[in-house]
Amino acid sequence: MNSKKDRTVVITGGTGGIGFQSAIGIARTGAHVAITGRNRKRGEAALQRIIDETGNDGVELVVGDVSSIEGIDALAHALVERLEHIDVLVNNAGYMGSAPEYSDDGVEMHFAVNVLAPWRLTWALLPALKAAEHARVLNITGGDKPAAIDPDNLQAEKGFRGLMTYTHSKSAMEAMSMALAEKLDHEGVTVNVLFPGRASTSMTGSLSLSALPGVMKLMYPLFRLLFKEDGGKSAKKAARSTIWGATSAELDGVTGRYFDTESKEQKLHPTAYDPEVQARILTVFDGAAPSRPVQ
Ligand SMILES: NC(=O)c1ccc[n+]([C@@H]2O[C@H](COP(=O)([O-])OP(=O)(O)OC[C@H]3O[C@@H](n4cnc5c(N)ncnc54)[C@H](OP(=O)(O)O)[C@@H]3O)[C@@H](O)[C@H]2O)c1
Structure with missing residues (x-):
């Protein structure tokens, strides 16, 4: 990878929560950082804070x-218009909803933001990634420990829970990331999955009682306590894995791996490595629209 000062790092969802704290940590190394988010006002405030706190303009x-x-x-176009190369793409923006919702493309919203978006954005940015030396894609996971994938329930077909x-x-x-790592292996771009761990952010703050299925509802008061506002303290801690992923030489040439909150390599659930499961996920992408690089 390019030296830290010449490194360009894109962080989707870098305007709040864990992505924002990751942007601060990475900007401190002198890297050029592009943060993304939907809300311009929130983004501009985040941008100013990052510049003020790191001295990196x-x-x-x-x-x-x-x-x-x-x-x-559109985001990919805007990024390639501004950036000559991308050394690190952090697919951090995520979605957690309390009720069934579908994207403009008719894709279940969790699948749309958490699975389809990192896949498609990576393909769209491939020329910019290949323009960097040994670029890295870091996909930020969530939930608890790696769990089984039901290929018949990718878009909550068996019920929203x-x-x-x-x-x-x-x-x-x-699973998508494991397939992507294999596909991009010959392109000189690595793909790894990072787990940041729990943090009090706007995502976890929005967790409602209705989002907890069955007996898990009993745990709602505990969740509220665990995710109480802490001024970004837990998000800062959770950002350590992304900062490590974007800056550590330990990840040079490493692809198709999963790293926990301590940046220790762990195995995913066996279904994530299953080519049939991966193929079923890729079928949903093809149904939504074929992925291609943005020129
Ligand atoms: N918080 C946790 O406990 C936890 C634990 C494990 C994993 N994670 C994962 O870590 C990542 C970050 O989570 P977080 O808790 O920091 O989230 P967050 O505080 O809700 O921040 C989300 C960021 O993503 C942006 N964003 C949200 N939806 C977007 C969309 N549709 N398009 C573009 N940008 C979007 C937000 O800005 P705008 O609202 O302006 O768009 C914001 O910058 C997620 O992938 C999450 O699943 C979180």
């Missing part, structure tokens, strides 16, 4: 929504 904001194919492609639907989409993202 090589940070910029690119506004875009990754919940639809049109939005992903709130937090469990979120967790399942992250497992599908892990």
Whole structure:
């Protein structure tokens, strides 16, 4: 990879929560950082804070929504217009909903934001990634520990189950990342999955009782306590794995792996490595729209 000062790092969802704290940590190394988010006002405030806290004025904001194919492609265009190369793409923006919702493309929203978006954005940015030396893609997972994927339930076809639907989409993202790592191996671009761990952010703050399935509802008071506002303290801690992923030489040439909150390599659930499961996920992408690089 390029030296830290010449490194360009894109962080989707870098305007809040864990992505924002990751942007601060990476900007401190002197890298050029592009943060993205939907809300311009929130983004501009985040941008100013990053510049003020790090003294690095090589940070910029690119506004875009990754919940639809049109939005992903527009964001990719805006990024390639500004950046000559991308050394690290952090697919951090995520979605956790309390009720069934579908994207503009008719894709279940967890699948759209947590699985389809990182896949499509990576393909769209491939020329910019290949323009860097040994670029890295870091896909940020969530939920608890790696769990089984049910290929017949990728878009909650068996029923929407709130937090469990979120967790399942992250497992599908892990399988997608393993397939992507293999496909990009000969392109000189690595793909790895990182787990940041729990943090009090706007995502976890929005967790409602209805998002907890069945007996898990009893745990709602505990969740509220675990995710109480802490001024970014837990998000800062959770950002350590992304900062490590974007800056550590330990990841040079490493691809198709999963790293836990301590940046220790762990195995995913066996279904994430299953070519049949991966193929079923890729079928959903093809149904939504074929992925291609943005020129
Ligand atoms: N918090 C946790 O406990 C936890 C634990 C494990 C994993 N994670 C994962 O870590 C990542 C970050 O989570 P977080 O808790 O930091 O989230 P967050 O505080 O809700 O921040 C989300 C960021 O993504 C942006 N964003 C949200 N939806 C977007 C969309 N459709 N298009 C573009 N940008 C979007 C937000 O900005 P705008 O609202 O302006 O768009 C914001 O910058 C997620 O992938 C999450 O699943 C979180």
